[in-house]
Amino acid sequence: MPVNHDFDVIIIGGGITGAGTARDCAMRGLKVLLIERSDIATGATGRNHGLLHSGARYAVKDSESAEECIRENKILRRIAANCVEVTGGLFITLPEDADSGFGLDYQATFLEACNKAGIEARAISPREAIQMEPSVNPTLIGAVVVPDGSVDPFRLCSANVTDAVLHGAKVLVYTEFLDFIREGDTILGVKVRDSRTGETAEYRAPVTVNAAGIWGHGVAAKAGVKIGMYPAKGALLVFGHRVNNVVINRCRKSADGDILVPGDSVTVIGTTSTKVPFEECDHMEVTPDEVKLLLREGCALCPSLASTRILRAYAGVRPLVADDSDPTGRSISRGIVCLDHETRDGIKGFVSITGGKLMTYRLMAELATDAVCRKLGVNKTCTTAETPLPGSMDGRIESVSKRFEGKPSAGQKGAAGRQGDMVGKIRFDTDADKQLVCECENVTLAEIKYAVRELGVSNLEDLRRRTRVGMGTCQGTLCIRRAAKALAEALGKPEMAEKLAADYLDERWKGMRAVGWGDTLREMEFMQRVYKFEKPYSYDEV
Amino acid sequence: MQETNISAKNFEQCQKCSLCETVCPVMANNPKYAGPKRSGPDGERYRLKNGIFFEDSLKYCLNCKRCEVACPSGVRIADLIQQARIDYGRKAPKLRDMMLASTDQMGPLAGAFAPIVNFSLGLAPVKGLMHATIGVDKHRTLPKYSSETFVHWYKKHAEAAQDAYKKQISYFHGCYANYNYPQLGKDFVAVMNAFGIGVQLIPEERCCGVAKIANGMIAAATRDAKINIEAFLRSVKEGREVVTVSTTCTLTLIEEYPELLKVDNSEVRDHISLVEQYLYKGIASGELKPVWKDGFKARAAYHCPCHQERLGWGIFTTELLKMIPGMELIELESNCCGIAGTYGFKKENYKVSQAIGKPLFDNIAAVAPDYVACECETCKWQIEMSTGVPVKNPVSILAEALDLEKTAAANRK
Numbered sequence: 001m002p003v004n005h006d007f008d009v010i011i012i013g014g015g016i017t018g019a020g021t022a023r024d025c026a027m028r029g030l031k032v033l034l035i036e037r038s039d040i041a042t043g044a045t046g047r048n049h050g051l052l053h054s055g056a057r058y059a060v061k062d063s064e065s066a067e068e069c070i071r072e073n074k075i076l077r078r079i080a081a082n083c084v085e086v087t088g089g090l091f092i093t094l095p096e097d098a099d100s101g102f103g104l105d106y107q108a109t110f111l112e113a114c115n116k117a118g119i120e121a122r123a124i125s126p127r128e129a130i131q132m133e134p135s136v137n138p139t140l141i142g143a144v145v146v147p148d149g150s151v152d153p154f155r156l157c158s159a160n161v162t163d164a165v166l167h168g169a170k171v172l173v174y175t176e177f178l179d180f181i182r183e184g185d186t187i188l189g190v191k192v193r194d195s196r197t198g199e200t201a202e203y204r205a206p207v208t209v210n211a212a213g214i215w216g217h218g219v220a221a222k223a224g225v226k227i228g229m230y231p232a233k234g235a236l237l238v239f240g241h242r243v244n245n246v247v248i249n250r251c252r253k254s255a256d257g258d259i260l261v262p263g264d265s266v267t268v269i270g271t272t273s274t275k276v277p278f279e280e281c282d283h284m285e286v287t288p289d290e291v292k293l294l295l296r297e298g299c300a301l302c303p304s305l306a307s308t309r310i311l312r313a314y315a316g317v318r319p320l321v322a323d324d325s326d327p328t329g330r331s332i333s334r335g336i337v338c339l340d341h342e343t344r345d346g347i348k349g350f351v352s353i354t355g356g357k358l359m360t361y362r363l364m365a366e367l368a369t370d371a372v373c374r375k376l377g378v379n380k381t382c383t384t385a386e387t388p389l390p391g392s393m394d395g396r397i398e399s400v401s402k403r404f405e406g407k408p409s410a411g412q413k414g415a416a417g418r419q420g421d422m423v424g425k426i427r428f429d430t431d432a433d434k435q436l437v438c439e440c441e442n443v444t445l446a447e448i449k450y451a452v453r454e455l456g457v458s459n460l461e462d463l464r465r466r467t468r469v470g471m472g473t474c475q476g477t478l479c480i481r482r483a484a485k486a487l488a489e490a491l492g493k494p495e496m497a498e499k500l501a502a503d504y505l506d507e508r509w510k511g512m513r514a515v516g517w518g519d520t521l522r523e524m525e526f527m528q529r530v531y532k533f534e535k536p537y538s539y540d541e542v
Numbered sequence: 543m544q545e546t547n548i549s550a551k552n553f554e555q556c557q558k559c560s561l562c563e564t565v566c567p568v569m570a571n572n573p574k575y576a577g578p579k580r581s582g583p584d585g586e587r588y589r590l591k592n593g594i595f596f597e598d599s600l601k602y603c604l605n606c607k608r609c610e611v612a613c614p615s616g617v618r619i620a621d622l623i624q625q626a627r628i629d630y631g632r633k634a635p636k637l638r639d640m641m642l643a644s645t646d647q648m649g650p651l652a653g654a655f656a657p658i659v660n661f662s663l664g665l666a667p668v669k670g671l672m673h674a675t676i677g678v679d680k681h682r683t684l685p686k687y688s689s690e691t692f693v694h695w696y697k698k699h700a701e702a703a704q705d706a707y708k709k710q711i712s713y714f715h716g717c718y719a720n721y722n723y724p725q726l727g728k729d730f731v732a733v734m735n736a737f738g739i740g741v742q743l744i745p746e747e748r749c750c751g752v753a754k755i756a757n758g759m760i761a762a763a764t765r766d767a768k769i770n771i772e773a774f775l776r777s778v779k780e781g782r783e784v785v786t787v788s789t790t791c792t793l794t795l796i797e798e799y800p801e802l803l804k805v806d807n808s809e810v811r812d813h814i815s816l817v818e819q820y821l822y823k824g825i826a827s828g829e830l831k832p833v834w835k836d837g838f839k840a841r842a843a844y845h846c847p848c849h850q851e852r853l854g855w856g857i858f859t860t861e862l863l864k865m866i867p868g869m870e871l872i873e874l875e876s877n878c879c880g881i882a883g884t885y886g887f888k889k890e891n892y893k894v895s896q897a898i899g900k901p902l903f904d905n906i907a908a909v910a911p912d913y914v915a916c917e918c919e920t921c922k923w924q925i926e927m928s929t930g931v932p933v934k935n936p937v938s939i940l941a942e943a944l945d946l947e948k949t950a951a952a953n954r955k
Contacts, residue, residue: 240554242590265587295544306544309554397594410576413595414588439584440558442595472587474558518544519555522615526557 007033007170007205009372010190012177012219014038015045016153016358018211019160020365020384025372026167027387028380033203034161034169035192037176039462041157043213045358046465047284047316049236049270050263051247052076052084052149053359056091056121057254058334059113065334066117069359073147076156076362079388081395082420083156087262089148089247090129091121092140094300102252107142110251114146121146133246135302148247150263153358154465155418158455159389166390173456179222180208180350187223187349196458207372210352214281214319220352225345227352228322230332231281233315235290236270237298237515240309240473243267248301257297264417264468265441266311269298276317286313286514309519311475312511321355336360338367342375349375391420409434414442418467419450426450437486438479440472445486452490460504463487475508477527505531551618551625551801556583562609562619567878568602571897575602578609581626582619589626596630602894604882605756606848607793621801628760628802635758638676642884643757645717646749646766652721656689679892685722685923692720692727696743700731707740711820712777714770714795716788717749718919729941730787730817736946737821737830738953742782746773750791753884755802767805770795774810784814787937789917790883792816793849816850818917818936819858825865833948838868842939843911845874845902845925847918848882859936863915866943872909877902881924896928903928915939 014036055069
């Protein structure tokens with residue numbers, strides 16, 4: 001019986017790897033289906049620093065990763081201008097680093113390694129470093145400038161998905177992978193369930209790509225394949241505003257809490273690294289010890305963090321993979337792992353792409369797509385390194401803002417920063433459209449309507465990822481009812497507003513609880529009063 | 543963990559409660575103004591990200607600081623707005639703004655030709671011309687200039703007698719008392735002398751700089767601020783407290799110098815006081831002994847200027863005035879008069895300025911006092927122009943109510 005192929009390739013996982021693979025496959029002319037159990041960018045993609053690595057961090061220990069990073073760094077600046085901010089980065093040496101063997105001798109080693117990997121790095125004096133970034137710890141004894149930057153992972157993921165769709169891909173969010181359709185040792189497709197309606201469906205394709213990050217472990221298991229994965233939790237803290245405008249790193253062996261990244265309207269410190277059981281991957285909570293550690297290390301980079309309000313804490317899980325060549329499974333690779341399960345395990349029509357990092361997602365996608373094409377016998381070359389993403393033809397708020405009639409309002413400038421050159425699709429028809437819904441983050445009603453219309457939004461979390469609504473200082477306290485009403489109406493389900501708002505606040509509360517002191521605690525009190533929570537939340541873990 | 547959450551001007555302490563918006567007089571009257579929360583702490587977060595988020599509409603803030611008085615979190619909202627205007631605003635001020643702001647340079651210039659200047663500034667065609675060319679609203683009459691400055695009068699008639707007093711203070715008269723209304727300075731000297739206090743001038747006194755700050759002339763304001771603070775420091779070291787008559791000058795010396803001009807005043811700020819505060823404390827402690835005139839009678843309405851609200855010192859004035867036998871003092875509801883220094887003189891602000899002041903004007907009309915008591919000179923112009931009710935500085939009221947000779951005798955003992 002001939003198999004009815006709905007698609008050429010099915011990709012499981014709507015993180016950056018899956019989104020990038022979907023884009024690449026679609027651009028090479030394949031019929032693509034992308035399935036994601038939740039919203040896009042909800043796993044590790046949405047839960048990291050948002051650091052545009054120069055590769056310097058890996059230069060000394062892992063020159064291969066370093067070279068990959070700087071190559072991709074340069075590519076992303078070109079193709080994802082609207083998702084990337086070229087801030088520059090510093091690697092600083094503190095007096096205490098000299099005591100632990102990472103003094104200026106190490107800096108020299110570091111510089112040499114950077115230059116060898118093709119990373120432009122140069123040492124500057126402590127005074128020059130303070131001039132470049134006034135918030136840096138003034139006791140530093142040395143600094144190296146590298147081409148680090150920040151990258152907005154939500155935006156990057158969304159732009160890849162948008163472009164995949166523009167090239168004909170079908171994207172199903174809130175669609176959970178249940179099992180494979182299998183015949184002997186061949187994977188024929190997937191069985192899925194819509195997590196909102198509970199309806200199940202089957203989709204078929206000659207190749208299925210597992211791009212499910214840490215959850216890829218379980219996906220592979222359904223095919224009877226074992227990938228030795230190690231979930232490594234990383235916790236991060238978000239500070240209320242931009243404390244630094246240049247990325248600050250410690251020039252020493254990689255450790256906890258040694259990167260401070262300015263991203264959009266905030267600054268993020270991270271991260272930690274703890275091995276966690278698979279069961280915990282869906283319920284990450286940041287512990288008081290992690291908060292203390294991050295704060296202590298953050299203050300070493302930038303002393304003013306000691307008195308800067310922390311908006312929230314969050315954690316993600318890195319999908320670390322054990323090296324196949326090491327039978328003990330102890331040797332962990334941070335590199336890209338692309339597995340053709342036919343040659344590795346004798347399972348046909350199945351590819352896993354994992355390991356790697358946000359920075360190298362495009363290269364991962366290229367490798368995975370190459371594997372898919374090989375299986376399909378398609379001979380098309382990858383063009384993702386040259387083709388800008390939607391919204392990124394122009395990455396400067398200044399010039400994008402000029403596309404509006406007259407002087408751009410705060411909300412229009414905010415949208416220009418977030419949506420890049422897609423702003424033309426945002427319609428400011430009425431006075432109400434121009435009104436701000438979220439005042440902390442300059443989000444207008446028009447931008448919300450645009451996100452619902454064009455970017456596939458079904459709840460406030462989805463909307464937040466696309467517009468930053470409710471991500472500011474008040475964490476939604478002042479705006480979330482307005483936003484909920486606007487969203488519910490745009491979805492044509494006005495009765496949903498109350499529930500949308502409540503779900504959103506629950507989620508915000510979780511992140512605030514870990515850092516519930518000082519002004520964040522006051523904000524939490526204020527939130528409780530405004531919403532008259534029937535049963536006040538407990539402070540057990542504060 | 544963290545001891546405090548403090549960011550520049552406390553902006554991150556903002557809980558977004560929006561109380562400031564409920565007290566902002568501009569927001570209620572000018573839809574172009576985004577209000578204190580958005581212009582201040584909200585805007586600051588985005589300006590830190592990219593200067594493009596600076597909004598021109600920040601110029602509509604009249605810096606009354608009522609938002610700061612209302613803020614339960616101690617955010618220096620108005621300072622944030624002024625700071626942003628300094629950091630991101632247009633660098634070169636307009637001719638009009640320079641003229642309005644340079645009170646200390648225009649003063650001597652105009653004073654020399656006072657009769658002609660006052661006459662012509664009051665003429666309808668001249669007003670019309672200024673409205674059309676430089677944008678000073680035609681409804682306004684620019685403050686009159688005096689042909690003899692206070693300093694000139696002081697040197698001629700008062701200076702010689704001052705050294706005889708045992709107690710000495712330094713008087714920061716400000717531009718208004720010097721160039722526009724020397725009678726205020728004369729009243730000040732008379733009252734102080736009656737209490738047995740010698741009045742010394744500050745030879746290097748410069749304009750406090752408030753108008754220059756408001757109009758973006760920061761370098762000039764900073765230069766003047768440094769000269770003033772050094773002079774205050776010498777005065778304080780020589781044992782003379784600095785006493786002022788203008789609430790706005792005082793707020794500028796105490797708060798704006800360190801916050802906006804980054805001029806350190808920590809060694810002198812506790813030695814600067816408004817005359818009402820200085821006198822109230824002296825009288826309340828028994829150190830100063832007033833003797834009041836028999837048969838003094840007045841019905842006064844007290845208007846607390848916005849910057850007095852911010853200083854929190856209005857209570858000294860009202861308590862001082864209540865000491866006067868025969869004084870019926872009615873405290874007006876706290877409202878901004880709308881002039882805000884040079885703000886109301888600009889033609890683009892005239893309508894809003896009058897709309898802001900309306901509740902106050904209505905309040906004054908309903909009370910119908912003999913006069914309004916108020917420490918601020920620009921409130922005085924606004925209230926007199928808009929209500930026809932005369933406005934007196936509390937020092938001038940004291941000069942009328944005190945039996946100066948008997949007071950002098952009582953304080954000699």
